[in-house]
Amino acid sequence: MADAIKHFRTCNLCEAMCGVEITVENEQITSIKGDAEDSFSRGHICPKALALKDLYEDPDRIRVPMEKVNGEWRELSWKEAFDKVAARIKALQAEHGNDSLGAYLGNPNVHNTGSLLMSGGLLRALKTKNKFSATSVDQLPHHIVSWKLFGHQLKIPVPDIDNTDHFLIFGANPLASNGSIMSVADVKQRLKDVRTRGKVVVVDPRRTATAELADAHHFVRPGTDVLVLLAMLHVLFEEGLVNTANMAKYLDQGPMSLVDKFSAYSPEKVAPLTGMSAEVIRGLVRDFCAAKAPVMYGRLGVSVQEFGTLSQYLIMLFNIRTGRLDSVGGLMFTKPAVDILAQSGKGNMCRFHSRVRGLPEFNGELPVAVLAEEISTPGDGQIKGMLLMAGNPVLSTPNGEQLDRAFKGLDLLVAIDFYINESSRHADFILPPVSPLEREHYDVIFNVLAVRNNARYAKALFPRKANARHDWEILLSLRDRLQPARGLKEKLGRQLMRRAGPSGLLTLLLWQGPYGGGLNPFKGLSLTKLKKTPHGVDLGALKPALPKGLYHRDRKIHLEAEFFLSDLARVDAKFFNQDTAPDKFLLIGRRDLRSNNSWLHNSHRLVKGKSRCTALINPLDAQALAIADGDLVRVSSRVGSVELAAQLSDEMMAGVISIPHGWGHNLSGTQWQTAQDHAGVSVNDLTDEMHIDALSGNAVLNGVPVTLAAVADTAAISA
């Protein structure tokens, strides 16, 4: 029997970047454990890490390029596939214009070193304004806030969890998600450590696992965080708690500027709308200001709501006005070894707008909430073909059912994906890349957002087979066909890039980065050094960085009140200027430790057991509608209706229903059998593409008005 080989790498499935130890015997993975010596994650992993093995072995995973001919899939050689796809894209754009091709980039692109470093060329070669990504169902508000305030969309400060003594969390559940825009392995222990130093406080319409662990949890009515945050700033000024001592010289305005903006939002005024008492709101501010090293953090629950951008701005402003930005234990900037900020666009907005609804682009992308209408509305610039890269927008974007119908009508759909999912089932071509263990990995993005500076690199565990391709190879091959190199110099440049691959680029980026050798390439942090350090290199705790970290020319933080606070008119109109009765039920999402958006449901070990795709309902709400635990219920919104089992729990705030996203694998033509066997329903058949955060165009996935009813004939329907 061959000796067991131990391989160390970073799990790339979520943002936590856990180090894993994978044992291989006779080319079979025999175990996946947390790497106890890992410099970042200290041995922590979650159940999803085992899916790395399942993904590698999954017989449903597509391994060769395919074309759909008369409804039947047939295999192609890579050359045939690239030639045909490029010819079809060219023909489409020649006939209908460049914008007739749309592109959607899903979340796994940011977990993929090669795609991140090498997709730029293809995206430019597509020459289309119709680019979309999962950003606009997620963190778009964070980018806009950072771009406006600090001058770079990726200059996003993260909570210094290891040093704070008062962690105030709005709309995040790191115990399930393992942290987001806060890469932090072993978050449970780290939160417990915060409690020994001080307090964890959670504001969430659901008493989540994170809330259970916290010292205090407060329910908030979905979508009303903006009011709580305005009232918190009101209290800050009213009670003389503003303290910008460490910040004053970096701000473009004095500490008391904007005070009049918050005077109208007293806690007493907003309390009845938010479900939080005025006393609790005042207490949040006083406790925060009494702590030594407090920090306020808001994540997905706050981003994907009607006032997501304004709310994230107010969270940043609160941290700034209390001197907690760039302070140990507060919101801190990172110093990653690969300075991807220097390589990427700082951001830009409103240079063009979507054709049908006129929503603004950000950083060259349009909000995905407009994708279906851009496909279905005839006229110049109508989308007739789509390129999907590592995404499943039918399950992950609002009004998925409508998008599904729109995809059906396309002239061309090409998917770069190793599964035939609910979106790529409409594809004419599938170009399948290798699975995560068959490629090298360096986390380019999540080290920018990590609570400790760190660097780790791993080679591919299994070399890619001769007849397989990396994502980046697929991207380069398509680019070469769509936009051939002009002249010898460009040709050589492209050949060099292909030969160097991601590790060549990483060598360069590490060398140029803040820990690299600079003038002496043999010194400093290098890829060679990382290859010899399989458990990674710890580059230390986060340190104050201002004003160096600022990208504005004047090296100041721009408060940009006109842009963000112009949205107060919309707040007033929604909450104070109309007599409409509040919606009876509001829908929110939830994450589960054994799920990852829409795409790990083909791993048997992650889906076994009781269905997690249930409607969580407060027992008093259920009682009023004669709904018992396990009953089938119908949840309906403006755009659709789903039926699923009710799960009663007082962890839900009254009047709020929670359904997880990423389920709904019951559509025909997909090729993930285990997922189909555990189909569930798609909550995005309820979310509404017309309900957006107007300031950014980001989708509203939390606080969706819905109705709830028992399905009378449960037995007949579930039989």
Ligand SMILES: Nc1nc2c(c(=O)[nH]1)N[C@H]1C(S)=C(S)[C@@H](COP(=O)(O)OP(=O)(O)OC[C@H]3O[C@@H](n4cnc5c(=O)[nH]c(N)nc54)[C@H](O)[C@@H]3O)O[C@H]1N2
């Ligand atoms: N209602 C509701 N909707 C939500 C959310 C919510 O909280 N509530 N969350 C939103 C968020 S935060 C996000 S990020 C989005 C995610 O939305 P998407 O990015 O659209 O969806 P994923 O489920 O991540 O789709 C992943 C697809 O990428 C493929 N894939 C995985 N790895 C690779 C790879 O290395 N290369 C290639 N080429 N393909 C790969 C998988 O096979 C799968 O088909 O969903 C959003 N949708």
Ligand SMILES: Nc1nc2c(c(=O)[nH]1)N[C@H]1C(S)=C(S)[C@@H](COP(=O)(O)OP(=O)(O)OC[C@H]3O[C@@H](n4cnc5c(=O)[nH]c(N)nc54)[C@H](O)[C@@H]3O)O[C@H]1N2
């Ligand atoms: N296991 C697992 N881990 C994941 C993922 C996954 O699908 N599964 N997805 C990954 C991705 S792509 C992302 S972006 C991150 C997201 O990571 P997180 O930001 O931690 O997101 P969630 O776990 O969805 O937590 C959002 C919380 O907001 C609450 N909430 C909903 N509406 C409101 C509201 O109006 N106000 C307030 N204050 N709270 C509200 C919800 O109840 C929920 O507890 O997770 C990543 N990690």
Ligand code: SF4
């Ligand atoms: S928390 Fe789980 S999925 Fe996320 S990186 Fe760690 S092991 Fe992987």
Ligand SMILES: [Mo]
């Ligand atoms: Mo996300």
